[in-house]
Amino acid sequence: MIVRGLLVIVMSFMVVQGAAAAAKIQRVISPSGIEAWLVSEDTVPVIAMDFAFRGGSAQDDAAKPGVANLLSGLLDEGAGNLDSQAFQQRLEETSVEIAFGATRDSFDGSLKTLSEKKEDAFELLRLAVTEARLDAEPIERIRAQTLARLRHNSTDPGDIAQETFAASAFPDHPYGLRTIGTEESVAAITRDDLVQFRANNFARSNLVVAVVGAIDAETLAPALDRIFGALPAEPKLKPVAEIWPKNIGQNQVIDLDVPQTTILFGRGGLMREDPDYIPAVVMNHILGGGTFTSRLFTEVREKRGLAYSVYSYLDPMERSGLLAGGVATKNERAGEAIDLIEAQFRSLSEDGPTEDELAKAKKYLTGSYALNFDSSAKIARGLKQIRLNHLPIDYIDNRNALIEAVTVDDVKRVAKRLLGDGQLLVVAVGKPVGFGSASRGGVAPEAARGAAAE
Structure with a gap:
């Protein structure tokens, strides 16, 4: 049943069939003006949401790369009145999947839930995005995991090559820095750095949302405000200069x-x-x-x-x-x-x-x-x-x-x-x-x- 339902969604997107795929995508605007693109498909009782805040690790302080990446590992480690263990237990009880990640140009998040659990899922996502606790224990635990990864990367030929290539192609530019940071910078990141990044980067106007599954536009529109409505209207992003790869021929x-x-x-x-x-x-x-x-x-x-x-x-x-x-x-x-x-x-x-x-x-x-x-x-x-x-x-x-x-x-x-x-x-x-x-x-x-x- 699940496979058949997913195939229905896929087939609606196949241009070779001549289907008007754009007609299947609805532009949904919440009461506060948050926009989402929706593909409503109730064959399978599942809802998938992907979203991003424009900015990403390019917004890290040049002297302290890795803040966006570290924050992405902490948003589901306790939020609101739920500490890390309680939050993770709540995700497990409701079969909700929430994940975050940072790229150069965006801070990304995703949610997957059964449609019958959507209200629980939306509330947990709201807490993670707007009320993450950033407690000391999870910070140190995720920091230790990041440092272990960095130490491993320091002897991996592929990671060494990627780090060197970025630094050579984009010297003195955010694109030349490692998204994950360095051992020195990750060790120096404070809770205040994480809070400041969130405050500067999470806003409604730089938010991009896409939703697919068993939900209609009338239900999604107010849900967008419940999840993201408490965020500030505008981010405080620093400008990122245009740059073209350097050291060609080297x-x-x-x-x-x-x-x-x-x-x-x-x-x-x-x-x-x-x-x-x-x-x-x-x-x-x-x-x-x-x-x-x-x-x-x-x-x-x-x-x-x-x-x-x-x-x-x-x-x-x-x-x-x-x-x-x-x-x-x-x-x-x-x-x-x-x-x-x-x-x-x-x-x-x-x-x-x-x-x-x-x-x-x-x-x-x-x-x-x-x-x-x-x-x-x-x-x-x-x-x-x-x-x-x-x-x-x-x-x-x-x-x-x-x-x-x-x-x-x-x-x-x-x-x-x-x-x-x-x-x-x-x-x-x-x-x-x-x-x-x-x-x-x-x-x-x-x-x-x-x-x-x-």
Whole structure:
């Protein structure tokens, strides 16, 4: 029954059926003006809510990163007159799932509940968002867990590479800091820091909400006010400057005694609202986004056996954009691998895709899109992200048509714009052979972007 109900929701979103998906999404406005996007579907007695406050870890103090992340682990550790144990017990008794997390650009939350328990669930969520206790014991317990994770990350090649890449691409900027913080900064975070972050960032005007499941608009509208209505109308967000990835054409080598080298690479990408973003999605699939058909997979793994996996992806942010990727290979073949990857960037930039590559990319990207919506929780999460990306309510209905409209000339244009001369910022963790910590002579990212300004 549950599976059949979820399939009903999924099918309503499948553009290939010609369904008017946008008609299934209702814009609900609460009496105080809080907006939510709702997909009302009562086949399954479940309600999923996903929400976010714009801001995220980019709002952390530069001298004390990790506040948003630590706070996300504490909101369900006691609220109102319920201490940590009592709050967790109440969640268990009502079968309610509540979770929080922090990204660079948003502070996220989610709720999942049986529809018959919705009033209990909404009250527990209200308490967590507006009346979290932030008691000393949970703070120290979650702090200890975070510090243990940081110590583990300090010896993990992938985490080392990610930290180094962010710091190199975005120096002296919030995007260059670790969302989780550092051992020093996490140890220094006080309760006052957590309270201040909540006060500055949790507000109604920067709140994005999406709801899917067995609830109608008439019930949801007042519930939004009960949950979020006590929050201030406006946040106190600090401005975050626009920045474009720096140190393109540079190698950053971190020596670590491991048998293979973990490599991250990248250069400037696009913000989500850029008119070239959809063609860039198609281009990236051809370059490194398609698991078995991409150029990187074919050249690096299939033909030469340099790595088990190699990939690229677009990372649009509120104030920047990346086209990045990764590979892990034997130390002695690290230089060969990155030279080959850069060659594929240059080749696609210079020659563009073939008609066959374009056709295969479109087929995969349109055919697989509905898999993003194969559960109520995924649909709620997807709608939230569409709103965070400033996209229209009918985006799901139109997305596959936008992909189908991309031409070879579109991909050629975007490839020249984004891939340029193929130069990359490269971070290698291990004992790589074939390149060192030196410049490879790439163009400045600002110049590359300026040639194709929005």
